[in-house]
Amino acid sequence: MNAQVNSSNSAFDWFKWIVVVALVAGTVYGNFYFAEQSLIVRVVVVLVALIVALGVAATTEKGRSVNRLRRDAWVEVRKVVWPTRQETVQTTMVVIGFVLVVALILWGVDTLLGLGVKAIVER
Template structure:
């Protein structure tokens, strides 16, 4: 767990302006794709590259805001925590998977047997007693 104290600071006007600009760049890329796709004068690959460029530009603009820096910090801390994870070996994974498959098969056979017994009890014995 992170021991740093969380600071709640408001978003400044400059950051809001940058985020709005990033949104406008993204919307402009999508609108341009839609506009020129209907026209048919621009190849599809150029349109897709334009949208990708708009996404990259919007992310780059947003990265220079306080929320963008917080996201970058979060991603960096997540990568640091992922390095601490002890992943199972291939042998452990195969053995665990085999045990799970075996348990599923055994439980489904047991549930099928219980269903068969209950069906025979209800249909053969109880319903015949009532008639």
């Protein structure tokens, strides 16, 4: 019994995805076809069509799983302990200092290698 329900939902999900693709394709074509219409009218129609397409996509199994992922991600973001302003400034200064030191080292190595190659080529 459960396999039949999943098979039916899967087939209906495919139909929903076809509707989503048709809505998006129709919106793109309609926007091109009605190029002489007012821009604001076309923007409103495109936004409405895309919202409807997203609504249809959200009713599929993949859409529900994406919505669950979005909610779980939001819960995790609320758990993050953000650094203070002082910690952020200090970490930024350490990174900038490290980048400058590495840049100077690379510049020195590049200069030495350039002088070495120049000495070999001039012989």
